[in-house]
Amino acid sequence: MLTWPKPGSHGKSACHFCDTLHDAIALKEGSAARCTRCDAVIYQNRPASLVRASAFSLTALILMVLTHLFPFLTMDVASLSRDLTLMGAANALIEADAPILGTSIILFTIVAPIILAGGILYVCSPLMFGKSPPIARHIAKWIYRTEPWNMVEVFILGVLVSLLKLAKVSEVQFDFGFWAFFGVMLCTAAAIAGIDRGELWDRLEVAEK
Amino acid sequence: MKASFIKAAEKGLASCHTCGKVSDVNLVDCPRCSSHLYLRKPHSIIRSIALMAAAAALYIPSHILPILTVTEFGQVTHNTIISGMISFWDTGAYPIAIVIFTASILIPFLKIGALSWLCAAATGKVNPSPSTLGKVYWLTELLGRWSMVDIFVVGILVSIVQLGNYMTIIPGPGALAFAAVVVLTMLAAMQFDPRLLWDRLDHINNDSPSSTELPNDS
Amino acid sequence: MRKAQRWNVVWVVPIIAILLGAWLLYDNFAAHGPVAHIHFETAEEIYAGKTEVRCRSVKVGMVKDVKLANDLESVVVTIELHSSSSELLRKGSRFWVVKPRLSAAEISGLGTLIQGSYIELDPGPPKSPLHDSFNGLEKPPATNSSVPGLRIELVTEQAGLLKSGALIYYRGFEVGRIEDRKLSENGEEVIYEAFISAEFSHLVCKNTRFWNTNGIEIDASSQGIMLRTPSLEAMVSGGVSFGRTAGMPVGKDINDGARFTLFSNKESATHSAFNPTLRFLLLFDQSVRGLNTSSSVEFRGIPVGNISRISHDLIDDPSDQRIPVLVEIDPNRLLPEDGTDDATEADIEFFQKEIQRGLRAGLKTTSLVTSSVHIDFDYYPNAAPANLGFAGAHTTFPTVSTGFAQMESQLASLIDKLEGLPIGETFTSVAEASAETKEMAAAARKLMEDPAFKDLPKEFKDTMASIGPRSELQGNITVTLEELRSTLKSLKAVADLLEEKPNAIIFGRGGKDDAEDDAEDEKIVPTIGPKHRN
Numbered sequence: 001m002l003t004w005p006k007p008g009s010h011g012k013s014a015c016h017f018c019d020t021l022h023d024a025i026a027l028k029e030g031s032a033a034r035c036t037r038c039d040a041v042i043y044q045n046r047p048a049s050l051v052r053a054s055a056f057s058l059t060a061l062i063l064m065v066l067t068h069l070f071p072f073l074t075m076d077v078a079s080l081s082r083d084l085t086l087m088g089a090a091n092a093l094i095e096a097d098a099p100i101l102g103t104s105i106i107l108f109t110i111v112a113p114i115i116l117a118g119g120i121l122y123v124c125s126p127l128m129f130g131k132s133p134p135i136a137r138h139i140a141k142w143i144y145r146t147e148p149w150n151m152v153e154v155f156i157l158g159v160l161v162s163l164l165k166l167a168k169v170s171e172v173q174f175d176f177g178f179w180a181f182f183g184v185m186l187c188t189a190a191a192i193a194g195i196d197r198g199e200l201w202d203r204l205e206v207a208e209k
Numbered sequence: 210m211k212a213s214f215i216k217a218a219e220k221g222l223a224s225c226h227t228c229g230k231v232s233d234v235n236l237v238d239c240p241r242c243s244s245h246l247y248l249r250k251p252h253s254i255i256r257s258i259a260l261m262a263a264a265a266a267l268y269i270p271s272h273i274l275p276i277l278t279v280t281e282f283g284q285v286t287h288n289t290i291i292s293g294m295i296s297f298w299d300t301g302a303y304p305i306a307i308v309i310f311t312a313s314i315l316i317p318f319l320k321i322g323a324l325s326w327l328c329a330a331a332t333g334k335v336n337p338s339p340s341t342l343g344k345v346y347w348l349t350e351l352l353g354r355w356s357m358v359d360i361f362v363v364g365i366l367v368s369i370v371q372l373g374n375y376m377t378i379i380p381g382p383g384a385l386a387f388a389a390v391v392v393l394t395m396l397a398a399m400q401f402d403p404r405l406l407w408d409r410l411d412h413i414n415n416d417s418p419s420s421t422e423l424p425n426d427s
Numbered sequence: 428m429r430k431a432q433r434w435n436v437v438w439v440v441p442i443i444a445i446l447l448g449a450w451l452l453y454d455n456f457a458a459h460g461p462v463a464h465i466h467f468e469t470a471e472e473i474y475a476g477k478t479e480v481r482c483r484s485v486k487v488g489m490v491k492d493v494k495l496a497n498d499l500e501s502v503v504v505t506i507e508l509h510s511s512s513s514e515l516l517r518k519g520s521r522f523w524v525v526k527p528r529l530s531a532a533e534i535s536g537l538g539t540l541i542q543g544s545y546i547e548l549d550p551g552p553p554k555s556p557l558h559d560s561f562n563g564l565e566k567p568p569a570t571n572s573s574v575p576g577l578r579i580e581l582v583t584e585q586a587g588l589l590k591s592g593a594l595i596y597y598r599g600f601e602v603g604r605i606e607d608r609k610l611s612e613n614g615e616e617v618i619y620e621a622f623i624s625a626e627f628s629h630l631v632c633k634n635t636r637f638w639n640t641n642g643i644e645i646d647a648s649s650q651g652i653m654l655r656t657p658s659l660e661a662m663v664s665g666g667v668s669f670g671r672t673a674g675m676p677v678g679k680d681i682n683d684g685a686r687f688t689l690f691s692n693k694e695s696a697t698h699s700a701f702n703p704t705l706r707f708l709l710l711f712d713q714s715v716r717g718l719n720t721s722s723s724v725e726f727r728g729i730p731v732g733n734i735s736r737i738s739h740d741l742i743d744d745p746s747d748q749r750i751p752v753l754v755e756i757d758p759n760r761l762l763p764e765d766g767t768d769d770a771t772e773a774d775i776e777f778f779q780k781e782i783q784r785g786l787r788a789g790l791k792t793t794s795l796v797t798s799s800v801h802i803d804f805d806y807y808p809n810a811a812p813a814n815l816g817f818a819g820a821h822t823t824f825p826t827v828s829t830g831f832a833q834m835e836s837q838l839a840s841l842i843d844k845l846e847g848l849p850i851g852e853t854f855t856s857v858a859e860a861s862a863e864t865k866e867m868a869a870a871a872r873k874l875m876e877d878p879a880f881k882d883l884p885k886e887f888k889d890t891m892a893s894i895g896p897r898s899e900l901q902g903n904i905t906v907t908l909e910e911l912r913s914t915l916k917s918l919k920a921v922a923d924l925l926e927e928k929p930n931a932i933i934f935g936r937g938g939k940d941d942a943e944d945d946a947e948d949e950k951i952v953p954t955i956g957p958k959h960r961n
Contacts, residue, residue: 056441176451
């Protein structure tokens with residue numbers, strides 16, 4: 001098992017909060033390296049990091065597909081029935097003369113998690129076998145650039161808030177799309193948390209040598 | 210023992226903002242991920258302030274302009290963020306009203322305030338303790354994106370409440386303004402380099418008078 | 428340094444996700460029901476994924492797709508029904524769009540202003556084979572094929588004002604409606620498909636006659652002034668009435684599919700009821716002024732036949748000053764039905780016998796107002812003995828000179844006498860005057876004893892009855908007024924409803940935005956979809 005970072009390396013690491021310089025040390029599985037000055041976590045050794053990252057990101061992608069096949073919720077009022085889907089919400093905004101809002105929904109809830117989960121899967125699964133896939137570094141860059149823009153959980157909250165607003169005028173029923181998206185939220189979070197950023201880059205570096 | 214704390218910047222070493230690898234800043238590009246290397250984020254304070262000002266400018270209109278318009282049997286009602294929150298409170302949905310209040314009113318306000326305060330601290334106008342600073346910064350970054358919840362609610366309602374003449378909802382200009390506020394505050398937080406706070410702290414304490422002026426504009 | 432391959436339990440997660448997804452997809456697709464294609468002229472109000480398919484107000488499916496047909500002349504709507512409703516798609520199932528329809532004869536589908544239009548399905552006959560391609564109807568059929576009732580055909584030469592949806596009346600009561608109309612195969616006739624609801628079906632029998640009731644008819648005929656006003660609806664889309672002419676027996680029952688002739692008015696219907704097989708020539712010794720070929724021929728008030736011809740050609744002898752009138756009689760009116768329509772020996776014998784008892788043909792006043800007369804067979808005990816005779820090719824029937832002409836001559840002589848009265852001399856010779864007064868009184872008494880005079884008040888009464896308070900005329904007017912009132916009432920209720928709730932849709936009030944008015948000035952039909960702009 002590769003204890004990370006690679007033992008014997010003379011790498012340094014700097015705290016991203018206070019810029020204090022440290023020697024990178026190898027960590028046991030499950031422990032974290034903290035800054036000596038400000039106690040912020042600099043890097044961690046997550047157990048079974050690659051496996052977890054790959055598995056959860058794969059699940060996230062599968063669930064992402066399912067999210068779009070089934071509606072989130074169905075509203076019934078006066079024998080009119082309306083379904084809510086992710087693309088439906090974005091489309092509605094685009095058609096209602098708010099294309100920027102519609103596109104932003106698409107970006108934050110569809111494009112971002114796909115890049116995130118897809119990127120992690122793409123990079124981590126070959127790394128399990130010590131191989132680095134083509135353009136891995138570009139993909140890895142994009143993973144971490146996209147991370148702050150992934151708003152899946154915010155959308156879930158939005159659905160719940162809307163639900164409460166709609167429930168007083170109509171009958172609302174959750175459909176599988178909502179639960180699938182909820183799963184996407186959990187799995188993407190697990191995939192990101194599953195592997196430390198530094199570890200990912202280090203493993204890439206090692207695999208490409 | 211403060212003397213044992215050495216900044217990477219003092220040694221001319223930059224930690225890559227993308228992959229974290231510590232390398233000599235003179236290499237210009239990170240050897241691992243080829244992103245541009247710099248000791249501190251360039252023009253961090255200025256950019257942060259500019260983005261925040263833009264966000265603040267849009268904050269007022271985003272609450273005054275309606276974020277959605279409900280048409281019920283020909284009766285047109287304009288809803289703003291605040292009126293939506295009040296209607297939730299009035300109908301007894303207290304938790305939702307609190308959520309809306311927090312996400313759409315409180316958080317952006319606090320974020321702008323917090324970032325302004327951080328900028329002031331970084332330029333020496335105020336001198337709070339570092340741990341406070343750290344916590345504030347961490348909180349700001351964490352909560353930023355949750356303000357988008359109102360925008361998503363608008364999108365959901367617009368798409369689902371299309372019931373012909375019974376009830377129809379369309380988005381209003383306030384929605385775009387508010388989305389812009391959220392995005393701008395997120396960018397402002399991303400632009401802010403927290404290391405500048407510690408730089409300022411060291412500068413004030415002046416234990417080890419740093420002869421090298423830390424490059425703020427590189 | 429490679430870590431040992433070890434299967435990590437976390438792989439269960441994606442496996443579960445795959446299985447779950449697969450099961451859901453299978454479940455979803457397996458639940459799909461039968462698919463059918465319907466051709467409509469236009470896809471107005473039909474939206475893929477939104478418009479429902481209903482059968483008797485129960486949702487049974489949904490529109491899946493709407494596209495132009497290959498020939499670009501029509502629209503193909505693809506619907507998918509719930510799998511439990513698959514047997515509704517039979518040959519003969521009918522589909523139409525239920526949407527708001529406002530016309531003078533119909534206000535329907537207003538509920539869809541709020542809910543959105545839907546496609547109604549009327550399943551075909553139960554034993555039909557399953558089918559998946561249909562031609563949708565552009566208008567809803569008048570009655571559901573499952574509603575119990577009588578379905579017959581009415582045949583006429585000209586279509587006229589009568590449209591499908593027109594009502595069928597019996598004595599002013601609405602008992603059914605016209606469902607459809609088409610040309611016959613040879614193109615010579617127009618065939619209407621009519622539906623009579625079950626509770627009234629027994630009113631239609633073999634001898635029932637159907638006639639058109641649209642339009643106001645003013646008829647000054649031997650029956651008096653007839654002002655016929657049908658209901659408001661009938662005036663707009665036409666109407667059909669039926670009945671049995673008085674005296675006609677109930678014929679055999681009829682079944683679905685029976686054919687009846689549709690007469691253009693009540694008279695021709697009534698006249699057609701006769702089977703005039705017995706012809707008599709009547710020779711009148713008096714003026715036949717007021718008699719024409721549409722005058723009726725009655726037996727003590729019961730219509731028994733028609734006048735065929737009034738003409739001098741009917742007798743050969745030019746010196747004969749009597750007026751010949753040829754009448755046709757339906758013997759079945761007078762006698763119990765003997766199973767045949769033709770005149771038989773028995774019929775002739777019957778008339779012979781009755782003539783001995785005093786049966787004569789005479790002219791009777793129909794209406795003093797129009798001074799029209801008709802022919803009436805009645806018993807005159809004092810009549811001179813007579814017999815059926817022959818004149819040329821015709822059989823003559825003995826007549827009497829009646830009423831008016833005689834009265835006239837008597838009145839004339841009375842007036843003469845009055846004029847001849849020397850007033851001056853009256854004062855001088857009272858005795859003379861009183862003697863003449865007595866004579867006058869006797870003449871007047873004779874006049875009053877004349878049976879024609881007795882008929883006078885009766886005829887007065889008849890005339891007054893035809894226009895008086897209980898008459899058919901008044902009845903018709905009242906019925907029409909009543910219907911007008913209730914129509915206006917329901918229109919007002921609709922207007923109230925519209926005003927109360929979806930007022931802005933139609934009348935444009937209530938919206939605070941000027942831009943709304945533009946949207947509201949468009950059609951009344953709702954737009955389901957995010958298309959409203961502010």
